[in-house]
Amino acid sequence: MADALLTFDNVDVTFPRRGPPVEALKGVSFEIKHGGSLGIIGDSGAGKSTICRVAEGLVRPSAGRIVIDGVDMTQASEREWQKARRHISLVFQDAQGSFNPMRPVVDSIGMPLMSYTDAGKAELRRKVGEVMEQVGLSATQMTRYPHEFSGGQVQRLAIARALITRPRLVLFDEPVSALDVSIRAQILNLLTDLAKSLSxxxxxxxxxxxxxxxxxxxxxxxxxxxxxxxAPTQQLFANPQHGYTLSLLSLRDPQLAARAELARLEDAALADLGKGVPS
Ligand SMILES: Nc1ncnc2c1ncn2[C@@H]1O[C@H](COP(=O)(O)OP(=O)(O)OP(=O)(O)O)[C@@H](O)[C@H]1O
Ligand SMILES: [Mg+2]
Incomplete structure (x- = not known):
């Protein structure tokens, strides 16, 4: 078994459009080892969701390689991608919008399993119930419709749907951004617990x-x-190397905000000094 579960090697993604094409990813490289976890941060439009779509094979890179479990997926056929996709789950950025409003949630949560196994209806319901309990919901709620759940509960449903296939890799795209602050901590704790208990x-x-x-x-x-x-997460927070990282981290951290402001003032002072130096 390869050491890395997912590798992006110098990946470019270009979207065509009228006028100049959008370069959504430029030379992106990273790897995630088995059992590892990677956080991706950046502003809106930075390319975060595009990374998910590439990892799922929904968007093909214009250059570079994607390696999943030692297999170069850039050379893979659609059939091989389908096989690989069985082991990758995505929790969508918009959880509510990702559920069919016309169907009870048991159908949506069971759907990924239905595509990969020939489990009967009873077996499917048993598995849906099991995974619903795992995310802190009750199996008795499976016949309800999406609109009958709160925002936090819908996020739990989305997590349940992602986990039902027992995937090797889960991609959480903005797992709490749509939630009230009070609910965020609950979902973050749930994800922490699941990450540990399911490795x-x-x-x-x-x-x-x-x-x-x-x-x-x-x-x-x-x-x-x-x-x-x-960088490793602790190191990145303790000692961000890039001015942009510092400003991104400082948005919600007053101490870092003070450091970012100091760095800005120092830069301005140095620039002024530079102007004063005769050439
Ligand atoms: N299918 C597409 N066609 C054309 N351009 C696209 C497409 N998908 C994404 N883009 C563009 O690629 C860039 C990156 O988009 P992406 O959705 O990956 O950003 P993001 O970091 O997830 O942003 P957000 O935080 O707002 O979700 C943006 O400029 C976006 O407009
Ligand atoms: Mg996004």
Missing amino acids: LTYVVISSDPSVARHLSQDMIVLFAGKVIER
Whole structure:
């Protein structure tokens, strides 16, 4: 078994559009080992969700390699991608919108299993019930419709749907951004517990660095499609190397905000000094 479960090696993604194409990812490289966790932080439009779509094979890179469990997926056929996709689950950025409002949730949660196994209806319901309990819901709620659940509960449903296939890799795209602050902590704690009890390997994407900090061992910082910093999470927070990282982290941390302001003032002072030096 390869050491890394997922590797991005110098990946470019370009989306065509009228006018110049959008370069959503530029030379992105990282790897996640089996049992590891990676946080991806960056502003809106930085390319975070695109990384998920590439990892799922929904978007093909224009350059670079994606390696899953030792297999170069850039050379893989659609059939091989389908096989690999069985082991990768995505929790969508918009949990509510990812459920069919016309169907009871048992159908949506069971859907990923239905595509991969020929389990009968009773077996399917048993598994849906089991995974619902695992995320802190009751199996008796499976016949309800999505609108009958609160925002936090829908997020739990989305997590249940992602876990039902017992995936090797889970991609959480903004798992708490749509939730009230009071509910966020509950979902973060649930994810922490599940990661431990199921030994998950996962990617967690967030524009809020504290979410990724809570959940991931390693982090990368994306800026305009490029990885500008990559480090173990503790190190990144203790000693951010890039000015952008510092400003991103300081958005919610007054101490770091003071450091970022100091760095800005020093830069301005140095620039002024530079102007005063005769050439
Ligand atoms: N299918 C597409 N066609 C054209 N451009 C796209 C497509 N998907 C994404 N983009 C563009 O690629 C860039 C990265 O988008 P992406 O959704 O990955 O950002 P993000 O970091 O997830 O942002 P957010 O935090 O807002 O979710 C953006 O400029 C976006 O407009
Ligand atoms: Mg996104």
